[in-house]
Amino acid sequence: MKRDPLKPKGGFHYYLQSTSGVVGAVLLLFMVIVSICAVFGWLPHDPLEQNVLSAMKGPNSHYWFGTDEFGRDVFSRTLDGMRRSLTVSISAVSIAAFFGVILGILSGYLGRWFDQLIVRLSDVIFAFPAILLALAIVSTLGNSWFDTALAIAVVYTPIFIRVARGPVLTVKEMDYVKVTRILGFSSPRILRKHILPNVTAPIVVQIALSLSWAILTESGLSFLGLGTQPPNASLGLMVAEAQPIAVFAWWALFFPSAFITIVVVGLNLVGDGLRDALDPARRSS
Amino acid sequence: MTQPLLSVTELGISTVQDPRTLVNRVSFEIMAGEAVGVVGESGSGKTLTALSILGLLPRGVAVANGSINFEGNDLTNTSLENMQKIRGSEISMVYQDPMTALNPVMKLGRQLLEVIEAHEKLDASSVARVEVALRDVGIPQVERAMESYPHEFSGGMRQRVMIAMALLLSPKLLVADEPTTALDVTIQQQILALVSEERRKRGMSMLWITHDLGVVANLVDRLIVMYAGNIVEAGTVEEIFNNPQHPYTHGLLSSLPSRSDKSRKRLTSIPGVPQKPWLVGNTCAFAPRCFKASEICTSASPKLVGTLEKSVSCFHPMGGN
Numbered sequence: 001m002k003r004d005p006l007k008p009k010g011g012f013h014y015y016l017q018s019t020s021g022v023v024g025a026v027l028l029l030f031m032v033i034v035s036i037c038a039v040f041g042w043l044p045h046d047p048l049e050q051n052v053l054s055a056m057k058g059p060n061s062h063y064w065f066g067t068d069e070f071g072r073d074v075f076s077r078t079l080d081g082m083r084r085s086l087t088v089s090i091s092a093v094s095i096a097a098f099f100g101v102i103l104g105i106l107s108g109y110l111g112r113w114f115d116q117l118i119v120r121l122s123d124v125i126f127a128f129p130a131i132l133l134a135l136a137i138v139s140t141l142g143n144s145w146f147d148t149a150l151a152i153a154v155v156y157t158p159i160f161i162r163v164a165r166g167p168v169l170t171v172k173e174m175d176y177v178k179v180t181r182i183l184g185f186s187s188p189r190i191l192r193k194h195i196l197p198n199v200t201a202p203i204v205v206q207i208a209l210s211l212s213w214a215i216l217t218e219s220g221l222s223f224l225g226l227g228t229q230p231p232n233a234s235l236g237l238m239v240a241e242a243q244p245i246a247v248f249a250w251w252a253l254f255f256p257s258a259f260i261t262i263v264v265v266g267l268n269l270v271g272d273g274l275r276d277a278l279d280p281a282r283r284s285s
Numbered sequence: 286m287t288q289p290l291l292s293v294t295e296l297g298i299s300t301v302q303d304p305r306t307l308v309n310r311v312s313f314e315i316m317a318g319e320a321v322g323v324v325g326e327s328g329s330g331k332t333l334t335a336l337s338i339l340g341l342l343p344r345g346v347a348v349a350n351g352s353i354n355f356e357g358n359d360l361t362n363t364s365l366e367n368m369q370k371i372r373g374s375e376i377s378m379v380y381q382d383p384m385t386a387l388n389p390v391m392k393l394g395r396q397l398l399e400v401i402e403a404h405e406k407l408d409a410s411s412v413a414r415v416e417v418a419l420r421d422v423g424i425p426q427v428e429r430a431m432e433s434y435p436h437e438f439s440g441g442m443r444q445r446v447m448i449a450m451a452l453l454l455s456p457k458l459l460v461a462d463e464p465t466t467a468l469d470v471t472i473q474q475q476i477l478a479l480v481s482e483e484r485r486k487r488g489m490s491m492l493w494i495t496h497d498l499g500v501v502a503n504l505v506d507r508l509i510v511m512y513a514g515n516i517v518e519a520g521t522v523e524e525i526f527n528n529p530q531h532p533y534t535h536g537l538l539s540s541l542p543s544r545s546d547k548s549r550k551r552l553t554s555i556p557g558v559p560q561k562p563w564l565v566g567n568t569c570a571f572a573p574r575c576f577k578a579s580e581i582c583t584s585a586s587p588k589l590v591g592t593l594e595k596s597v598s599c600f601h602p603m604g605g606n
Contacts, residue, residue, distance in 0.1 A: 175385040181341060182380065183450065184372030185403045193399060197390050 014277040021273015027266030031082060031259070038083035045073035047080040047233045056249045066251035068242065077233035078255050082263070084234045088145050088227075089214035092152035097207055099153075100160020105199070107161065108168030109191060119165075122158030130155045130213070131220050138226045148227045152214050163206045167199035174198075201278035205271050212267035219260055235260050289314035290490050291338070291458060296351035298333050298342065298514075305563035307346065308333050309514045312589065315458065320484060320491040322501035322522075324537075325511035326559055331494045334511075335460050337361070338492070339376060340368045355458070374404045377456035379464040379480075383444035387435035393419075393446055394431025400453050418449040422479060441472035445479065452483060458490045465500060477504055498541060502526065507593075510534050513570035514562030515586075520595040530597035530604075533571045569600065577601040 015021050037043065044064070051071035059066045065074035107118040125133065137151035171177060172195060180190050215235075221227035222236030230237065235256045242252035291314065298308035308330035315321050323331045336342050338353055340360060353360040355376065360368070380386040388396055397415040401407060412431075419427045422445040435443060444464060451459060461480065465473040481504055484491055495501055501508065501522075508525045510518040510533065518531040529535045536555040557574035565586070569575070572582035581600050589598040 175380060175382055176388045178341075179380050179386045179447075179450075180388075180399075180403075182339060182372060182378045183400050183403065184369045184374060185399070186369055189399075189403055194388050194391075198388070 012277075015273055018273040018276040020269040021276065024266045024269025024271075024273055027262055028270055031086070031263045031266060034079050035083040035086050038079040043073075043076040043079055045076045047072065047076040048231050049073070056245065056252075058249070059251055065255045066249065068238075068249065068252045069245050074238075074252055074255055077238060078235070078259055081228075081233040081235040081238055081256060082259055084145065084228055084232070085215050085218050085236075085260075085263070088149045088218045089152065089211050091146070091149040092214045092218075093156065093207060093210045095149065095153035096156040096210065097160050097203065100157040101164045101203055103157075104161040104164025105168050105191060105195065108165040109172055109187075109195065115165075118161060122161045125155070125158045128155075130217055134217055134221055135224065135226060138221060143226055143229060145228065148218060148221055151221075152217050155217065156210050156214060159210060160203070160206060163202050164199060167202060168195055171195050171198045204278065205275045208267055208271035208274055212264045212271070215260065215263055215267070290317045290319075290356065291315040291492075292354045293334070293338070294352050294354065296334065296337065296353060297349040298330065298337055298346060299349040299563075301345050301347050304349070306349070306565070307514055307562050308337075309562060309565065310351070311511075311514075311516055312351075313509055313516065313519060314593070315490050315492060317457070318488045318490055319507065320493060320505040321507050321509060322493045322495065322505035323509045323511060324495055324498055324501060326496060328513075328559060328562070329511040330514040330562060331511050332462055335378070335462055335492060335494050338460060339372055339378060341372075370404070373400060373451075373456070374454040375456055376458045376460060377451040377454070378460040378462065379444075379447055379451045381463050382467045383440050383447050383464075384467065386447055387443060389435055391434075392431065393433055393435065393438075397431075397446075397450055397453060400450055404454060414453070418453050419446070421452075421483065422446070422449040423475075424449070440468055441475065444468060444472075444476055448476070448480065448483070452487070452489075455487060456489065458492065459484070460492045460494070462494045463496070466495075466497075473500070480504070498537065510537070513560045513565055515565070515570050516589055516598060517571065518597045518599075519589070520591070520593075520597075524595045528595075530595070530602040531571075531599045532575045532577050532601075532603065535603055569598075 049072060051067070053071065054063070054067050055069055055071040057063055057067045063073050063075065065078060068074055068077070103118050107115045134151045134155050137154055138148055141147040141151060177190060177194055180194050218227055219234070219236030219239070222234040223240045225240070228234030228237050230241070238256040239253060242249065242256070246253040293314070294312050296308060296311040297306060299306045311330070311334055313321065323334065325331045333342065333346065337348055338360060342348070348361045351361070355371070358367070360371070387393070394412070394415060397418065398407060398411055401411050401414065415431065416427050419430060424430050424442065424445055438446065447464070465476050468476060477500065483489070491505070493501055493505055505522060507519065507521050509516055510525065510531065512533050518525065518529065518534045525534060526538065529538055533555070536553070539553045540555065542552055555574055560570050560573060562570070567586050568584065569578070569582040569587050572578045575582065579601065587598045587600050589596050591597055
């Protein structure tokens with residue numbers, strides 16, 4: 001189909017023009033495929049299977065990433081850990097984004113005491129360092145994967161409140177929103193159809209960035225022993241377990257750390273790419 | 286005499302905290318099918334009066350007294366649901382600045398459908414209704430326009446779309462708050478002609494707010510002149526233009542350039558600056574700038590007296606020609 005040269009180009013076109021966006025998308029895609037393999041159990045070895053005879057073997061053709069001190073396959077465990085990290089952080093960010101965006105938009109739109117209440121509450125949460133607050137919540141909730149997700153969600157909800165509220169404050173004063181009121185639109189309709197679509201860009205970018213922070217927080221919690229519990233695999237936990245034997249078995253520490261780095265870098269680059277694609281002022285052409 | 290469509294009685298608007306009067310004892314009526322113009326300087330309260338009819342006064346400003354009667358409903362004292370039903374379908378408004386008054390991320394067709402959807406169920410005929418509405422206001426290639434975004438249109442075209450939106454549900458009263466100030470003079474004329482014609486076709490009433498006397502002269506039946514939150518003079522266009530009674534109206538008209546006047550005189554202006562409405566108190570608001578002011582003008586406030594054709598609020602009206 002021929003493109004109408006006068007028609008504006010879609011956001012996807014601009015995304016592809018951003019180098020960091022493309023690189024990030026490739027890295028992220030790789031991690032997602034790897035996690036899907038883990039979901040379906042398409043792994044060379046059982047990530048929990050211990051084999052003392054082949055403990056602390058370096059990378060070889062049978063154990064691609066080597067084995068840890070219990071003889072478990074580091075490759076399978078890394079993939080399974082990646083899956084767990086992504087599950088927890090995607091759940092956490094979904095919850096945070098859902099409630100954060102709703103609260104943020106309502107807070108910006110309604111103003112008055114509701115706004116004051118929400119903003120003060122999120123300031124309170126902001127005042128704590130993320131990992132400390134998550135630690136405190138996990139230690140009261142428990143440490144199933146969903147508790148971890150919930151703890152991370154609580155920590156990141158205020159960011160979404162802020163990101164959604166700011167643009168709403170601007171957009172609700174726009175003439176076209178005033179016109180909807182003049183024409184007798186109800187508030188729910190104004191919010192859903194006329195305000196939300198005009199504030200999505202920063203929220204989408206924030207989702208990508210929050211995912212990377214959530215992965216770091218989840219790894220941090222697991223590293224400290226409050227996230228995923230042994231013998232299950234998680235990237236943070238693997239780093240913790242491999243730390244004492246790092247001198248003898250660098251691979252057990254290196255691969256999970258590398259995966260954390262790759263997925264965090266990938267998500268940040270995707271965030272950059274999205275920001276470039278969604279912000280008309282940053283478009284190069 | 287027939288019942289007026291809208292009657293505003295002794296309307297007072299003031300700030301909520303630290304009450305300051307912004308509009309004071311404004312009364313006027315609009316008959317079915319009649320077009321009324323409100324002229325006044327910035328801050329004379331004309332926009333606030335219009336917004337109060339729609340119940341959309343800005344935060345911190347409220348109707349302090351008086352009533353606005355629309356077809357038997359007091360609009361100053363009705364539920365939000367009721368008000369939302371009236372807005373857009375019974376009383377509609379054309380906004381000042383067409384450049385920013387359309388949602389930038391929504392296709393035009395969808396935006397007009399939204400207006401229908403806000404008030405009734407969408408059905409098979411809705412799209413056709415939108416198409417007719419757009420065609421009526423002179424949008425070319427309607428099918429294509431429905432699929433376009435606002436930024437693809439010029440200001441004049443967008444104002445046409447705004448008018449189509451306002452007229453979509455056949456309101457009985459159209460409020461227009463200086464809808465042509467943001468447009469070129471030639472486009473202004475087109476929009477004025479369009480609105481006039483639509484009004485005549487539909488037998489719709491109209492309240493046209495402007496600071497431009499030239500704009501309203503050919504457009505409305507009656508004029509209301511506001512000054513510092515008060516109506517100083519009201520009457521038919523002919524009466525006001527040919528026989529202004531209030532010194533302010535007189536001053537306004539003599540500051541207009543005239544093509545027939547070849548004397549190359551400087552245009553006259555009214556000395557001084559407008560009074561703040563809340564400082565008027567129990568005086569004539571125009572007294573400090575009025576060449577006819579006497580003692581009574583600063584010790585009592587004049588009342589608007591006269592008929593629908595002609596009424597004035599002045600102790601020393603200009604008299605004959």
